[in-house]
Amino acid sequence: MAQAPSPTVPTDHILRVYNRAPLAFERGRGARLYTVDGEEYLDCLAGIATTGLGHAHPKVVQALKDQAEKLWHVSNIFRIPGQEALARKLTDATFADVVFFTNSGTEAVECALKTARKYHWANGQPERIDIFGFDGAFHGRSYAAVFAAGNPSYVEGFGPALPGYKTLPFGDLDAFKAAVGPDTCAIIVEPVQGEGGARALTPETLKAMRDHCTEHGVLVIYDEIQCGLGRTGKLFAHEWAEGAAPDIMCVAKALGDGFPVGACLATAEAAKGMTVGSHGSTYGGNPLAMAVGLAAFDELSKPETLENVRTIAGYFTQGLKGLQDRYPDVIADIRGKGLLIGVKLIPNNRDFMQLARDEKLLVAGGGDNCVRLLPSLLLTQDEAREAIEKLERACEAVRKKAAA
Numbered sequence: 001m002a003q004a005p006s007p008t009v010p011t012d013h014i015l016r017v018y019n020r021a022p023l024a025f026e027r028g029r030g031a032r033l034y035t036v037d038g039e040e041y042l043d044c045l046a047g048i049a050t051t052g053l054g055h056a057h058p059k060v061v062q063a064l065k066d067q068a069e070k071l072w073h074v075s076n077i078f079r080i081p082g083q084e085a086l087a088r089k090l091t092d093a094t095f096a097d098v099v100f101f102t103n104s105g106t107e108a109v110e111c112a113l114k115t116a117r118k119y120h121w122a123n124g125q126p127e128r129i130d131i132f133g134f135d136g137a138f139h140g141r142s143y144a145a146v147f148a149a150g151n152p153s154y155v156e157g158f159g160p161a162l163p164g165y166k167t168l169p170f171g172d173l174d175a176f177k178a179a180v181g182p183d184t185c186a187i188i189v190e191p192v193q194g195e196g197g198a199r200a201l202t203p204e205t206l207k208a209m210r211d212h213c214t215e216h217g218v219l220v221i222y223d224e225i226q227c228g229l230g231r232t233g234k235l236f237a238h239e240w241a242e243g244a245a246p247d248i249m250c251v252a253k254a255l256g257d258g259f260p261v262g263a264c265l266a267t268a269e270a271a272k273g274m275t276v277g278s279h280g281s282t283y284g285g286n287p288l289a290m291a292v293g294l295a296a297f298d299e300l301s302k303p304e305t306l307e308n309v310r311t312i313a314g315y316f317t318q319g320l321k322g323l324q325d326r327y328p329d330v331i332a333d334i335r336g337k338g339l340l341i342g343v344k345l346i347p348n349n350r351d352f353m354q355l356a357r358d359e360k361l362l363v364a365g366g367g368d369n370c371v372r373l374l375p376s377l378l379l380t381q382d383e384a385r386e387a388i389e390k391l392e393r394a395c396e397a398v399r400k401k402a403a404a
């Protein structure tokens, strides 16, 4: 039997920026993951909403294999047909006219922030640099992304704040309207917060923010890296709000079903400052990433996939509300949208994640003492039932621990 990493021996030569669970997986299929010891887990975390089609989806695997035999990488100094094809699909499906491909969500955010600043500069208003983020947001770990989100623990110790970034309370329309002024460049917001604990803005709030920005010449950037690409039961989460399309949008995570690929989408107007030489990437949008992205996007955007998300989300919500009724001492709230589900707990969420793992169920942590369920968008009803049964046993275990 293969040697599992010891839970007590740290991974000595890995920079210790993660508090890792003592589990190492060797293979996956759909919503199942198998450890090096052959133990089976039900995966309701999906690499944090990244393997949106589950593990080793046959169409995506085939696309990767086929492309791997042909061509991996050239350079963005050449035309890349796969990019042109995926950009066409993304723009056909959204508000956007143009796409810049990246390797990660953070880079898509970086491109969005630069695009917004450059737009006002191109308009002869270089003083418009203020970008508003919202409490509980997560936009990635680059220097600009941490200041855009403003989470104090992610900016601490990294020197002076980047100028022009301000954090506003999430969902507070009055505070938002009061903050917008002549120097405001853009807002960046997750229509449904992921890391912040599956907090959704109401469609009314999103629409009101959009309208206020339009009125004041402020660009709207949506970070749909976690909540986009089918996760909420629509292709993009902002589609739940009528007439609230952004000017710029960041996607990543599920776009490659686990292969690193992201994208920054924009209207032609919002992107007008981004001229030849103003941005770039070595790997972004290379042929291998595009082949995988094309295959994944075709599956993610199918009406059947979105339908499944809505059905399974309804089933989950009902099951979880039942659990909340039976375990009010464990579960405080159920929230989120679609298959971005937050379970706000009374006991510590990290402890609960361990109890879930003891039941061979993987869930993600989240802000506000939540655990998040972010399973494959192709999860079946039987798998959802199994997840709820495992969560019920984890709730029982919380009670046993409390009584001990």
Ligand SMILES: *Cc1c(COP(=O)(O)O)cnc(C)c1O
Binding pocket: 103, 104, 105, 106, 107, 109, 138, 139, 140, 141, 190, 194, 195, 223, 224, 225, 226, 227, 252, 253
């Ligand atoms: C994961 C995530 C990011 C960062 O993406 P990376 O690929 O880790 O760089 C940004 N925003 C949101 C909402 C995310 O969930």
